[in-house]
Amino acid sequence: MNTQFLCIIGLGHMGSGIADIIIEKGIWPLKNLILCDLLPQQLKHFENRGPLTLTTKTQAAVQKSQIVLLSIRPQEMKPVLTGMQDIFRNDALLVSVAAGITVRQIGDWSRCQKIIRAMPNLPARLGYGMTGWTATPQVTKMQRCHFQRIVGQLGVDMYFAEENFLNVITALSGSGPMYFAYITSELAKIGVKMGLTLQEAQTITKQTLLGASMMLTYHQLDPGEFVGQVASRGGTTEQALIIFEKQGLGRIIENAVQSAYHHAISTLPSSPD
Numbered sequence: 001m002n003t004q005f006l007c008i009i010g011l012g013h014m015g016s017g018i019a020d021i022i023i024e025k026g027i028w029p030l031k032n033l034i035l036c037d038l039l040p041q042q043l044k045h046f047e048n049r050g051p052l053t054l055t056t057k058t059q060a061a062v063q064k065s066q067i068v069l070l071s072i073r074p075q076e077m078k079p080v081l082t083g084m085q086d087i088f089r090n091d092a093l094l095v096s097v098a099a100g101i102t103v104r105q106i107g108d109w110s111r112c113q114k115i116i117r118a119m120p121n122l123p124a125r126l127g128y129g130m131t132g133w134t135a136t137p138q139v140t141k142m143q144r145c146h147f148q149r150i151v152g153q154l155g156v157d158m159y160f161a162e163e164n165f166l167n168v169i170t171a172l173s174g175s176g177p178m179y180f181a182y183i184t185s186e187l188a189k190i191g192v193k194m195g196l197t198l199q200e201a202q203t204i205t206k207q208t209l210l211g212a213s214m215m216l217t218y219h220q221l222d223p224g225e226f227v228g229q230v231a232s233r234g235g236t237t238e239q240a241l242i243i244f245e246k247q248g249l250g251r252i253i254e255n256a257v258q259s260a261y262h263h264a265i266s267t268l269p270s271s272p273d
């Protein structure tokens with residue numbers, strides 16, 4: 001029986017989504033689940049959800065927990081972790097989802113050695129997320145199992161032995177929902193220009209995005225081949241593809257993703273301050 005305490009610190013967009021999934025899927029015994037945020041109104045959403053603990057007292061939550069999942073903003077990581085150095089249990093597993101904060105920084109600031117750094121994306125809230133993660137060698141098999149039980153319910157997860165791949169994940173899937181939302185929004189605007197109402201245009205473009213994504217995923221199609229199948233020779237879709245290629249849409253996308261990647265890397269510290 002799992003008697004370990006799991007606490008989630010920070011119940012903003014990401015933390016509350018992860019907490020919702022844990023509760024809905026029954027991943028963790030509710031009496032051993034502690035949800036903590038400084039703002040009492042962030043806790044309201046979790047009232048009457050069973051025998052879990054809701055608190056604004058971060059230190060008490062951390063002191064009691066074998067697993068501490070930190071979902072606070074990156075700039076808050078250093079003061080929060082250094083302030084709790086003496087509070088963490090010796091055997092505590094720290095899980096951080098903070099963008100750009102390295103395992104080394106987390107270790108230096110917290111003095112904990114068992115650390116998992118994960119990079120989910122927002123669709124994790126629905127169980128359709130993509131999460132890349134890495135772990136220090138000190139994380140035990142059992143702790144990895146506990147983490148994988150949680151992350152597995154957020155969507156697809158991928159382990160990387162090399163931490164730098166988390167910056168690639170940040171640029172591809174962390175920022176990725178924006179890329180698809182942007183294109184969907186642009187398509188809808190064009191639909192409006194062509195006479196549709198905004199609601200009609202958005203319904204059409206969102207359903208098209210969902211349908212294409214479902215086909216690619218569930219039929220395990222190669223996206224490049226799928227482009228070729230839909231853009232059949234001499235057809236209407238091919239006309240659009242010709243413009244994409246002539247005007248270099250691929251290059252624009254690459255520049256955008258590279259720029260996000262370099263921004264993720266640039267937040268890496270040169271020294272463990």
Ligand SMILES: NC(=O)c1ccc[n+]([C@@H]2O[C@H](COP(=O)([O-])OP(=O)(O)OC[C@H]3O[C@@H](n4cnc5c(N)ncnc54)[C@H](OP(=O)(O)O)[C@@H]3O)[C@@H](O)[C@H]2O)c1
Nearest residue numbers: 010011012013014037038058071072073074097098099120
């Ligand atoms: N949103 C995404 O798409 C996404 C994707 C991948 C990773 N992440 C990472 O997830 C983390 C959280 O992002 P978010 O978008 O959920 O941010 P957010 O909405 O700002 O949520 C952070 C929450 O943490 C609370 N908090 C701060 N310090 C605390 C403390 N000492 N104890 C308890 N609660 C505390 C904040 O309260 P106050 O407002 O009072 O400070 C806020 O409610 C970030 O590090 C981000 O890099 C986010």
